[in-house]
Amino acid sequence: MEIILGRCYGINKKEIDDIISQIEKEESVFKKSALDPLMPPGTIMGRKKQTEQLVRYLVGHKNGYVVPYISIYGRSGSGKSSLAKFVCSNVPGISYVLVNLRKAKTVFGAANLILAELGVPGLQNAQGINLAIDSVQKEIISMLRKQGKRLFVLVLDELDAIFYDKRGKPSDFVYKLVVLAEKMREQGLLLCIIGISNNVLSEYGLDDRVRSRIGSSEIFFEPYSKSDILGILKERSQEAFSSKINPKVLEYCADMSSSEHGDARRAIDLLRVSAEIAISRKEPLGISHLEMAQEELQKDRVERTLANASYHMRLVCGGLARVSYLDGGQWYSTSVLYKQYCSVLQKGTRQLGYRRISEMLTDLENTGLVISQTGSKGRNGYGTLYKLVVPPEVVGNLVSKEWWDGIVAAKTAHESAQNKAFGSGAGLSSSRKGLFGDLVKTLEQNSKEEWKRYVGL
Numbered sequence: 001m002e003i004i005l006g007r008c009y010g011i012n013k014k015e016i017d018d019i020i021s022q023i024e025k026e027e028s029v030f031k032k033s034a035l036d037p038l039m040p041p042g043t044i045m046g047r048k049k050q051t052e053q054l055v056r057y058l059v060g061h062k063n064g065y066v067v068p069y070i071s072i073y074g075r076s077g078s079g080k081s082s083l084a085k086f087v088c089s090n091v092p093g094i095s096y097v098l099v100n101l102r103k104a105k106t107v108f109g110a111a112n113l114i115l116a117e118l119g120v121p122g123l124q125n126a127q128g129i130n131l132a133i134d135s136v137q138k139e140i141i142s143m144l145r146k147q148g149k150r151l152f153v154l155v156l157d158e159l160d161a162i163f164y165d166k167r168g169k170p171s172d173f174v175y176k177l178v179v180l181a182e183k184m185r186e187q188g189l190l191l192c193i194i195g196i197s198n199n200v201l202s203e204y205g206l207d208d209r210v211r212s213r214i215g216s217s218e219i220f221f222e223p224y225s226k227s228d229i230l231g232i233l234k235e236r237s238q239e240a241f242s243s244k245i246n247p248k249v250l251e252y253c254a255d256m257s258s259s260e261h262g263d264a265r266r267a268i269d270l271l272r273v274s275a276e277i278a279i280s281r282k283e284p285l286g287i288s289h290l291e292m293a294q295e296e297l298q299k300d301r302v303e304r305t306l307a308n309a310s311y312h313m314r315l316v317c318g319g320l321a322r323v324s325y326l327d328g329g330q331w332y333s334t335s336v337l338y339k340q341y342c343s344v345l346q347k348g349t350r351q352l353g354y355r356r357i358s359e360m361l362t363d364l365e366n367t368g369l370v371i372s373q374t375g376s377k378g379r380n381g382y383g384t385l386y387k388l389v390v391p392p393e394v395v396g397n398l399v400s401k402e403w404w405d406g407i408v409a410a411k412t413a414h415e416s417a418q419n420k421a422f423g424s425g426a427g428l429s430s431s432r433k434g435l436f437g438d439l440v441k442t443l444e445q446n447s448k449e450e451w452k453r454y455v456g457l
């Protein structure tokens with residue numbers, strides 16, 4: 001038997017120099033870092049209404065009053081963090097910190113993150129939340145006195161994270177921070193808390209005493225429209241590409257992004273990955289590269305979401321993929337999806353409640369795997385409907401290949417039985433069609449009903 005051995009090349013300094021000069025050549029036509037969504041934008045495009053609302057709330061400090069709490073909410077990538085940071089650093093006379101609570105698993109963890117951002121060492125759990133809040137107060141007051149300012153803005157980004165810590169009483173934590181704002185006013189200083197979340201605050205089950213204190217200073221960030229995204233992409237691409245790129249490419253990218261999600265971060269990512277694909281193929285950036293990039297990003301997103309998902313979240317994804325595949329990918333209500341979740345749950349496993357699954361669907365929307373809309377549920381009134389935006393096969397296979405193979409086999413068997421029994425006139429002659437027509441129709445109807453029951457609709 002002949003064995004062909006691969007050649008083994010030695011790497012010398014020249015090889016490294018060649019790689020570097022190749023990278024430099026690529027960078028001279030495409031500056032990747034300009035399409036890094038983590039890079040804060042130099043200019044905030046659009047969002048005039050939200051900017052004005054936020055500035056109006058904050059400049060009140062000149063007259064000695066600001067609302068104690070502002071809630072900023074909206075879907076992922078709608079510009080909430082960028083705008084809050086931009087406004088806070090440009091409104092004169094205020095001191096602020098922005099604390100991202102994503103990493104806080106508990107309410108106490110959140111308090112420690114705030115302390116860390118204020119430059120104070122964290123506390124031990126046993127020292128209690130009250131002591132943590134006292135430290136926050138002391139530090140804010142000393143910062144304001146040092147800087148000779150009157151208003152401190154505490155931006156709590158990704159506040160959603162603390163509402164999963166039911167034992168840590170998140171509602172109580174928000175209450176204590178708002179009371180802190182009241183206490184500071186007694187000392188002639190102002191504190192405004194800006195809470196940023198994906199959902200409107202009322203969905204997080206705050207108790208009444210908190211609600212009445214925080215008032216209703218809310219700023220909603222709707223998903224970006226096509227023209228908003230186009231503006232953001234144009235601004236970024238001026239810096240990213242050395243030569244002018246085909247305006248149709250940007251238009252198409254904005255169109256794809258706005259119709260699917262309205263998320264600026266994902267639109268920028270899509271453009272970056274498309275440019276990388278075009279460069280690797282030594283082709284000018286075109287629409288086909290956007291489509292290739294879209295497919296690559298979708299697959300990555302599903303893999304990432306499922307890798308980080310809990311067991312129950314994987315089942316919710318699996319249930320949605322199952323019903324979408326078997327039924328042809330429509331919009332599904334929370335109750336249909338809850339039924340799917342229950343049906344794929346292994347016997348003997350603890351079943352989560354309807355409300356938790358509904359929260360998971362909202363989380364899923366923020367990962368970009370599903371989109372939602374408020375639709376009519378017939379006699380049951382209005383409700384949220386969800387739709388998978390990636391091919392169900394991709395999700396199903398990643399949840400469990402063996403389980404998914406069974407679903408594919410069931411659909412194939414159903415379709416072939418349908419074709420044999422009722423397809424193209426079911427092989428009946430026209431006279432027999434007349435005689436048996438009604439019977440065939442009834443059987444077909446029964447079979448459809450049975451299939452619907454199997455699918456879980």
Ligand SMILES: Nc1ncnc2c1ncn2[C@@H]1O[C@H](COP(=O)(O)OP(=O)(O)OP(=O)(O)O)[C@@H](O)[C@H]1O
Binds near residue numbers: 078081083265
């Ligand atoms: N109005 C805008 N102008 C320019 N760039 C923007 C704008 N909005 C968003 N971006 C870009 O999109 C990225 C994501 O925006 P941002 O982080 O502000 O979204 P977000 O609403 O806070 O999302 P999440 O809920 O996921 O935290 C930003 O880093 C920025 O590059």
Ligand SMILES: [Mg+2]
Binds near residue numbers: 080081157
């Ligand atoms: Mg954010």
